Amino acid sequence: MERVHVTHADFSRIQYQLLRAVEQFIVRGERYANTKGDLIVSANEEDHRFSNREGEVVALPLGYDGPIAVGDTLLVHHNVFKYYNDMKGRRQSGRSFLKDDLFLVDFDQFYMWRSGGAWQAHGRFCFVKPIPPVDSTVFKPLTEEPLMGIMSYPNDYLMAQGIKSGDTVTFKPESEYEFIIDGEKLYRMFDHQITCKIQGS
Numbered sequence: 234m235e236r237v238h239v240t241h242a243d244f245s246r247i248q249y250q251l252l253r254a255v256e257q258f259i260v261r262g263e264r265y266a267n268t269k270g271d272l273i274v275s276a277n278e279e280d281h282r283f284s285n286r287e288g289e290v291v292a293l294p295l296g297y298d299g300p301i302a303v304g305d306t307l308l309v310h311h312n313v314f315k316y317y318n319d320m321k322g323r324r325q326s327g328r329s330f331l332k333d334d335l336f337l338v339d340f341d342q343f344y345m346w347r348s349g350g351a352w353q354a355h356g357r358f359c360f361v362k363p364i365p366p367v368d369s370t371v372f373k374p375l376t377e378e379p380l381m382g383i384m385s386y387p388n389d390y391l392m393a394q395g396i397k398s399g400d401t402v403t404f405k406p407e408s409e410y411e412f413i414i415d416g417e418k419l420y421r422m423f424d425h426q427i428t429c430k431i432q433g434s
Contacts, residue, residue: 253292257337260288260307264314285314286412288336290346306347308414309338344421345386345414352414354388359427360412360419361385361404380404381431382420390424401431 252259263285290305301307313329313336329336344358354360361382366375384391384400396402408426412419 253295254337255295257294257339258290258301258307258343259292259331260309260313260336260338261291261334262288262309262314262336263334264316286311288313288338291335300348300353301346302348307338307343308345308347308352308412309343313338313342344412352386354386357388357390357423357425359384359386359388359391359422359424360414361402361422361427362417362419363409364401380406384427385417385419388424391427396427396430402427403429403431 286308288307288309290301290303290307293301293303312327314327316324316326319325329338329342331337340356343355345352345354345360347353362385363377363382366378367381381401381403384396384398384402387396387398387400404420404422405426405428408422409420410422412421
């Protein structure tokens with residue numbers, strides 16, 4: 234009988250095919266994204282700004298027939314991967330931790346997914362790029378125009394309303410939840426926080 238060589242990666246894929254959650258995606262990811270080259274920019278494990286936000290899908294929920302596939306990337310909530318300290322100061326994993334470098338992700342714990350290099354907004358979420366202050370006669374000691382930006386990743390609802398990527402939009406106060414996506418600063422928002430589209434943009 235011919236011996237079949239199975240690599241470690243092949244064995245891992247077989248394991249993941251057998252391991253599936255009922256209502257959650259199983260993703261693989263690192264805990265933190267707190268380095269730039271050889272430089273550690275933060276050693277605080279509870280600092281959410283440096284928690285990893287991207288996980289590779291290794292198993293789909295049972296019965297799931299949506300557009301996300303194994304191998305795609307989910308952009309997740311910062312609490313999915315990070316450690317926290319309990320009341321006695323003991324290091325703990327969050328409720329998403331499964332084993333080793335595997336984590337469970339609920340449908341309300343991710344905001345976009347990437348397939349074939351392209352990001353797609355998930356559910357009610359969208360992403361807006363801040364813009365420099367708009368020229369006016371009033372001096373603005375700001376680095377960004379308040380409550381205005383460029384729509385980068387609209388969701389299905391916004392696209393049905395005629396808002397597309399590249400449109401200038403306005404949004405409600407205190408809507409900004411910062412992400413760095415592909416090296417670019419974007420704000421995650423809900424679609425109901427987008428208030429207007431600037432015509433001619």
